[in-house]
Amino acid sequence: xxxxxxxxxxxxxxxxxxxxxxxxxxxxxxxxxxxxxxxxxxxxxxxxxxxxxxxxxxxxxxxxxxxxxxxxxxxxxxxxxxxxxxxxxxxxxxxxxxxxxxxxxxxxxxxxxxxxxxxxxxxxxxxxxxxxxxxxxxxxxxxxxxxxxxxxxxxxxxxxxxxxxxxxxxxxxxxxxxxxxxxxxxxxxxxxxxxxxxxxxxxxxxxxxxxxxxxxxxxxxxxxxxxxxxxxxxxxxxxxxxxxxxxxxxxxxxxxxxxxxxxxxxxxxxxxxxxxxxxxxxxxxxxxxxxxxxxxxxxxxxxxxxxxxxxxxxxxxxxxxxxxxxxxxxxxxxxxxxxxxxxxxxxxxxxxxxxxxxxxxxxxxxxxxxxxxxxxxxxxxxxxxxxxxxxxxxxxxxxxxxxxxxxxxxxxxxxxxxxxxxxxxxxx
Amino acid sequence: xxxxxxxxxxxxxxxxxxxxxxxxxxxxxxxxxxxxxxxxxxxxxxxxxxxxxxxxxxxxxxxxxxxxxxxxxxxxxxxxxxxxxxxxxxxxxxxxxxxxxxxxxxxxxxxxxxxxxxxxxxxxxxxxxxxxxxxxxxxxxxxxxxxxxxxxxxxxxxxxxxxxxxxxxxxxxxxxxxxxxx
Numbered sequence: 001x002x003x004x005x006x007x008x009x010x011x012x013x014x015x016x017x018x019x020x021x022x023x024x025x026x027x028x029x030x031x032x033x034x035x036x037x038x039x040x041x042x043x044x045x046x047x048x049x050x051x052x053x054x055x056x057x058x059x060x061x062x063x064x065x066x067x068x069x070x071x072x073x074x075x076x077x078x079x080x081x082x083x084x085x086x087x088x089x090x091x092x093x094x095x096x097x098x099x100x101x102x103x104x105x106x107x108x109x110x111x112x113x114x115x116x117x118x119x120x121x122x123x124x125x126x127x128x129x130x131x132x133x134x135x136x137x138x139x140x141x142x143x144x145x146x147x148x149x150x151x152x153x154x155x156x157x158x159x160x161x162x163x164x165x166x167x168x169x170x171x172x173x174x175x176x177x178x179x180x181x182x183x184x185x186x187x188x189x190x191x192x193x194x195x196x197x198x199x200x201x202x203x204x205x206x207x208x209x210x211x212x213x214x215x216x217x218x219x220x221x222x223x224x225x226x227x228x229x230x231x232x233x234x235x236x237x238x239x240x241x242x243x244x245x246x247x248x249x250x251x252x253x254x255x256x257x258x259x260x261x262x263x264x265x266x267x268x269x270x271x272x273x274x275x276x277x278x279x280x281x282x283x284x285x286x287x288x289x290x291x292x293x294x295x296x297x298x299x300x301x302x303x304x305x306x307x308x309x310x311x312x313x314x315x316x317x318x319x320x321x322x323x324x325x326x327x328x329x330x331x332x333x334x335x336x337x338x339x340x341x342x343x344x345x346x347x348x349x350x351x352x353x354x355x356x357x358x359x360x361x362x363x364x365x366x367x368x369x370x371x372x373x374x375x376x377x378x379x380x381x382x383x384x385x386x387x388x389x390x391x392x393x394x395x396x397x398x399x400x401x402x403x404x405x406x407x408x409x410x411x412x413x414x415x416x417x418x419x420x421x422x423x424x425x426x427x428x
Numbered sequence: 429x430x431x432x433x434x435x436x437x438x439x440x441x442x443x444x445x446x447x448x449x450x451x452x453x454x455x456x457x458x459x460x461x462x463x464x465x466x467x468x469x470x471x472x473x474x475x476x477x478x479x480x481x482x483x484x485x486x487x488x489x490x491x492x493x494x495x496x497x498x499x500x501x502x503x504x505x506x507x508x509x510x511x512x513x514x515x516x517x518x519x520x521x522x523x524x525x526x527x528x529x530x531x532x533x534x535x536x537x538x539x540x541x542x543x544x545x546x547x548x549x550x551x552x553x554x555x556x557x558x559x560x561x562x563x564x565x566x567x568x569x570x571x572x573x574x575x576x577x578x579x580x581x582x583x584x585x586x587x588x589x590x591x592x593x594x595x596x597x598x599x600x601x602x603x604x605x606x607x608x609x610x
């Protein structure tokens with residue numbers, strides 16, 4: 001299959017402006033601003049069926065269409081916080097093909113009437129910031145960004161903003177607070193960002209991969225995009241595969257590709273003679289699935305993983321091999337959410353450490369008979385009761401690990417210790 | 429005597445101008461300040477506050493929220509090893525243990541000569557190259573004990589250069605793919 005998002009693997013040096021342009025770069029932006037009305041651009045994106053690739057899967061064109069008319073300025077903010085454990089796709093898109101993102105930003109900005117767009121990168125992406133700054137400077141010099149682009153009268157300025165280490169800033173309203181110079185606390189909704197977002201102005205927040213899809217969609221049309229993927233999940237998606245596999249990395253596939261193909265054909269299977277024990281399809285927020293036939297042929301689509309009782313999320317596949325203790329793996333996930341809880345709301349602030357401590361106690365061999373009901377009870381008291389989705393996400397793998405690996409938890413409690421301890425590659 | 433050099437003050441003013449509201453320049457300004465000083469003493473936060481028309485407590489409230497801002501002095505080289513699930517499965521704990529033993533410090537501590545600080549951090553978005561760490565916020569991926577040895581040796585013999593995208597270079601041959609995506 002020809003790549004659209006990972007095109008840089010086929011076209012050397014496409015990170016450079018002249019190479020990008022020589023390969024059709026900025027043609028879609030030129031077409032949009034010189035031949036199309038903003039509403040037409042939004043309509044094409046709506047018709048394509050493109051959905052948010054950051055994890056939520058919200059229809060992109062619809063999101064753009066929520067921007068009210070006549071309230072200026074409006075803002076486009078690109079979510080490049082990429083902090084979900086297991087996710088590393090946006091980083092490659094920005095590092096290797098920065099102009100495709102910038103072109104997408106320019107087109108999306110035109111569609112929603114934005115004149116100043118922001119790219120919020122996570123603080124650890126220091127070098128990505130440098131790459132984007134250089135690409136922006138080159139695009140300005142080449143006349144592809146800035147004032148009156150292509151003589152169309154459209155002005156676009158792009159600012160790269162670097163965070164400073166906080167998973168919560170990937171949550172779109174917390175990202176806005178962070179961008180405004182505050183702690184990254186999620187905001188109460190409504191009003192939604194489309195009505196009152198950055199600086200209380202109408203704002204669209206889109207993930208990097210979502211925006212990187214826009215130039216090819218404008219260039220080739222919505223029908224082309226719909227010809228890829230499934231009815232419910234049109235198009236292509238990058239999946240990121242990590243863990244003990246032969247070829248970990250990013251792969252661009254049509255939505256609907258079965259997990260078996262991802263694991264065996266693309267990632268080359270589990271390595272070092274290990275077997276698959278479980279996998280997480282959508283980063284640490286998505287419930288893990290055990291190695292059972294019904295979960296191995298799940299099509300990689302929003303509906304496929306919803307029907308399997310999990311979530312596609314950002315398509316960040318974490319492979320857990322058979323020599324890893326599920327309780328110790330879950331402990332790492334629960335430590336993560338405890339560390340990243342922003343502390344704004346009580347169910348999450350109190351619930352995440354409680355989950356971590358309870359799981360740590362089971363792993364240490366000090367688990368109590370009623371610890372499993374306790375874990376589920378804590379999850380019940382968090383799910384749907386937290387200020388933002390982070391609290392919900394903190395429960396998803398606790399529930400899934402107890403559901404699918406109940407016996408392993410019980411064994412820890414009854415043997416008063418971890419049966420994997422002492423094995424070389426068990427997570428300590 | 430101010431902590432921030434004129435060059436940094438000028439850069440912060442230039443950053444401010446990019447935003448409709450200058451408070452948005454707070455995180456970039458704190459990055460600039462920490463880059464110059466190594467960490468964020470209250471005096472530095474006072475200077476940033478003055479530049480952005482904020483109260484120092486407003487600055488501290490924000491700085492204390494983000495893990496990349498250090499509230500105490502750190503070593504010349506800050507080693508931040510990812511401990512999240514994919515890295516853990518592929519040996520992150522062994523790497524932390526190896527570095528701890530080699531440097532004689534526990535996570536959170538700085539060597540007596542002030543050269544290295546070790547932290548365990550959460551996911552760095554490089555799970556396909558696990559285990560990974562950042563050194564002064566530059567990636568060092570596919571970690572093994574040899575790379576750690578090279579890193580420490582290069583730092584101690586002043587041959588470690590941490591600059592330029594995408595990663596940083598050490599005299600050894602493995603440096604060319606550091607930070608490169610594939």
